[in-house]
Amino acid sequence: MGLFDTLKGYLAEERLIATATIVAVPEAAAAAVGDKFIVHPDGRVEGAFPDGALRAAIVRDTVRAQRREDSVRRTYDAALAGGEPGELIDVFIEVYAPSPHLILFGGDHIAIPLTHYAKELGFRVTIVDARSRFANRERFPEADEIIVAWPDKAFSQLHVDPSTYIAILSHDPKLDEPATRGALGTDARYIGAIGARKTHIDRRARLGREGFTDEQIDRIHGPIGLDLGGKTPAEIALSIIAEIVATRYDRHFVPAPEAAAPSEAKRTLGALEEAVEVAGD
Amino acid sequence: MRDVLPTIETWRERGDDVALATVVKVYGSAPRPLGAKLAVSARGEMVGSVSGGCVEGAVYDAAQEAIKTGESKLLHFGITDELAFEVGLACGGTIEVFVEPLRW
Numbered sequence: 001m002g003l004f005d006t007l008k009g010y011l012a013e014e015r016l017i018a019t020a021t022i023v024a025v026p027e028a029a030a031a032a033v034g035d036k037f038i039v040h041p042d043g044r045v046e047g048a049f050p051d052g053a054l055r056a057a058i059v060r061d062t063v064r065a066q067r068r069e070d071s072v073r074r075t076y077d078a079a080l081a082g083g084e085p086g087e088l089i090d091v092f093i094e095v096y097a098p099s100p101h102l103i104l105f106g107g108d109h110i111a112i113p114l115t116h117y118a119k120e121l122g123f124r125v126t127i128v129d130a131r132s133r134f135a136n137r138e139r140f141p142e143a144d145e146i147i148v149a150w151p152d153k154a155f156s157q158l159h160v161d162p163s164t165y166i167a168i169l170s171h172d173p174k175l176d177e178p179a180t181r182g183a184l185g186t187d188a189r190y191i192g193a194i195g196a197r198k199t200h201i202d203r204r205a206r207l208g209r210e211g212f213t214d215e216q217i218d219r220i221h222g223p224i225g226l227d228l229g230g231k232t233p234a235e236i237a238l239s240i241i242a243e244i245v246a247t248r249y250d251r252h253f254v255p256a257p258e259a260a261a262p263s264e265a266k267r268t269l270g271a272l273e274e275a276v277e278v279a280g281d
Numbered sequence: 282m283r284d285v286l287p288t289i290e291t292w293r294e295r296g297d298d299v300a301l302a303t304v305v306k307v308y309g310s311a312p313r314p315l316g317a318k319l320a321v322s323a324r325g326e327m328v329g330s331v332s333g334g335c336v337e338g339a340v341y342d343a344a345q346e347a348i349k350t351g352e353s354k355l356l357h358f359g360i361t362d363e364l365a366f367e368v369g370l371a372c373g374g375t376i377e378v379f380v381e382p383l384r385w
Binding site for chain 2: 033071073090122
């Protein structure tokens with residue numbers, strides 16, 4: 001099996017992996033343009049590249065790049081591979097990070113366009129719902145995994161890490177509450193829960209009574225999604241995936257409840273003007 | 282890579298040779314990030330992209346060449362470069378693209 005097929009296998013397994021490729025090299029050095037090897041996060045190497053000072057230096061940089069999940073271009077002194085000191089060997093270190101994983105609790109109507117958008121953006125998508133009429137292949141042909149189970153049970157078979165995003169879409173407290181509790185017990189990158197502002201206030205109070213700290217509860221984005229003003233399931237799904245993408249790249253927007261809608265702002269202004277007029281009388 | 286993999290597999294299953302082009306350096310603003318890929322089949326099909334479309338033509342030619350010769354090549358494109366001016370790197374950035382035959 002060639003290196004490409006090996007790499008393909010690791011990508012399919014969603015492993016953190018990297019390749020190092022020589023892209024430019026001076027004549028005398030013992031390396032050729034196109035030479036390539038795979039580097040594992042623990043520094044293990046696959047591929048026919050001579051062990052030596054150059055490989056050791058590249059592996060060290062590759063392991064670092066994997067920690068940052070970022071590809072990088074590096075140059076090395078050709079002397080490391082028997083070339084002329086001062087001449088440079090150019091290496092492209094390509095890091096393949098696992099795809100982000102979106103877990104949807106509740107196969108409700110919003111989950112359908114949300115799954116579609118998430119797939120387009122390169123997410124793996126898992127649907128969890130105890131109701132098989134909501135969680136099935138006909139509704140979610142694009143989902144990577146469909147788990148028909150209650151959230152408590154589902155969490156025991158889900159792998160959640162900082163590349164995981166969780167959206168709780170069910171309006172049913174029987175699903176919503178255990179899903180929220182379970183999500184708070186993980187190191188998921190994002191937790192969003194659907195429901196109006198009032199629902200979210202109630203949710204915060206309930207979680208507080210259950211012993212969750214404010215800091216823990218603050219992890220929940222509620223009402224879910226950026227305030228794009230949309231109303232249809234597809235528009236709401238768009239606001240949710242937009243918030244997830246923003247979170248992924250560390251962008252923070254004013255949560256929807258604090259941002260006044262234009263109509264509301266106008267009303268406030270109108271009331272203010274009225275008050276000024278009254279005061280002026 | 283993930284975006285181009287399924288298509289590359291289809292080509293390989295057919296027995297066609299493939300060349301892979303990868304963005305290996307970007308200076309300034311560039312439309313595609315490091316690692317962005319364009320794959321080309323011996324039959325002339327393409328999948329993926331390494332720029333907003335402005336250097337794809339030149340990269341395509343280099344990819345066909347790589348399939349024929351079996352040799353890898355590093356290409357530079359930038360506003361100071363005559364070729365890039367011709368093809369018009371709309372973003373005004375400079376990129377390097379590594380083109381290699383998929384024989385690894």
